Amino acid sequence: MKALVLSGGAGTRLRPITHTSAKQLVPVANKPVLFYGLESIAAAGIREVGIIVGDTAAEIRGAVGDGARFGLAVTYLPQPAPLGLAHAVLIAREFLGDDDFVMYLGDNFVVGGITELVDGFRAERPAARILLTKVPDPSAFGVAELDPEGRVARLEEKPACPRSDLALVGVYLFTPAVHEAVRAIRPSARGELEITDALQWLIDQRRTVASTIVSGYWKDTGNVADMLEVNRSVLELLTPGNEGTVDRDTEIIGRVRIGPGAVVRGSRLVGPVIIGADTVVENSYIGPSTSIAENCRITGSEIEYSIVLSGSSLLGVGRVEASLIGRSVEITPAPPIPAAHRLVLGDHSKVQISS
Template sequence: MKAVIIAGGLGTRLRPLTYNTPKPIVPVANVPFVLHQIELLRRHGIKEIILNLHYLSEEIKQLLGDGKSLGIKIRYSLEETPMGTAGAVKQAEALFDDEPLVIFNGDILTDINISQVIDWHKKKKATVTLTLTRVEDPTAYGLILTNQDGQVTHFVEKPSWEQLANFASLGPTDTINAGIYVVDPKIFRDVPANTVYSFERQLFPAILEKGWPMYGFISDRYWMDIGQQSQYRQAHEAIMHNEVAVKVYGSRVDNRL
């Protein structure tokens, strides 16, 4: 099985850390961040990873190479200009096969059990499976509603509290898009080439409208978007407190060091 990591962003919210360093290799616990994502995917049986790159791409390629030293195969898909989340993955379409594809947003630190998500996707015979995570305040995110069977019923971008109250009878109203998907590669046939295109705002709502089977897998594992400095700091605190299962290099010398 293959995975795509969407890692072409400019990292503007993390500046000044990203002025001269691409976000995927900004250190998290003294390790280039993307290595935490690669290790998670490798641990769950992913043999080949396609990295979507744009900003300072050569630095990332020099660090990772072909992936052999990491026990996987790495291939690269370069964006000359940013194409949106779905548009970026569309550019790598020639590298896909007929198997389900794991897609991973490049901002996410997590220890989500990807094997469980893949198994759920296959069990439900889904076209798309979205990993969902619970948050206390979903008004800053994209809310995804599911029915009792886990099938996605609604997408609501940055809902108001009034909207959340109205949706309460339909299912959980604290579940947001965790930025990790398992998809049938055929979905990219409907994405126009060389066009800015979004998973969240265009492709997924279109798939829902077509009635293709789309499911949500709700995970209770640690999840953090590290794309802002405050969240970047929180991720380090979570690692120091053993709240997230990631590989840490070095020896513990104190409770928090």
């Protein structure tokens, strides 16, 4: 069995972060989202992985390399434009051969991994298996409709009027039957080859498309709110530890991990919190669900429920919450503005101004 990992796409919902960084490499608990997916694939016993890459190919290659650090053998498959998930399967045909495979969206996050799912698929081998989860706004996803027996009856991509609240999670399992399906479909109204159309083709051909309702935790990390929530979820499982230097005037509460070379002075850290290597925290408060990457500087500031990427600094600012701060960002107090009133008054006006 092989894996096909999708790591193209522009990441428009995470701009401006993704103007200079691939969305799959934005870190959660100081580790790129993509790495969690690759680790799950390796844990499931899969060794050959094809990674679909686009405009950020060089950055993805630089981060993942040949895959050996994950116990994987990685092949990079360029996609000239983001033309749909089914198009990714189409261009990966030679790499996939006649093997079963799991398709994993590189910016998705599944707590607990995919080992049980892969083992079940190997044993049963339906034409395809999809993961489903209930969402409050299914119109933003591919949506599945189940028949009274719980079998997949109909699939639709981003429907205006969803027939159910079951959205497709970004992990799919396929036998080689899907290759005929992706060749048979045509581009949708938005110009993409939709994987939901390929799955529907399999259903129409009376091939078995099985489904699993996700009972654990899943997130598409395509926007800031979801990134912060995934970061919170991962930090809840954090193993505390200190490889840096913490002075006696610092208070540490809960699960806090401090990386090598980091220095914390006169501060209060309330976990779960992770502090990256060579970061300096002085006279500051770092609150729960916060990840501070390497080589950062936090001085005289407060920050909570946030992600700070490498090389950034918060110097003498007030409280910062629910924020995603990119690389090499500098945040400082604004200069004082003289208090003044600017008036345009008509004749015989009366104005009262508080001192």
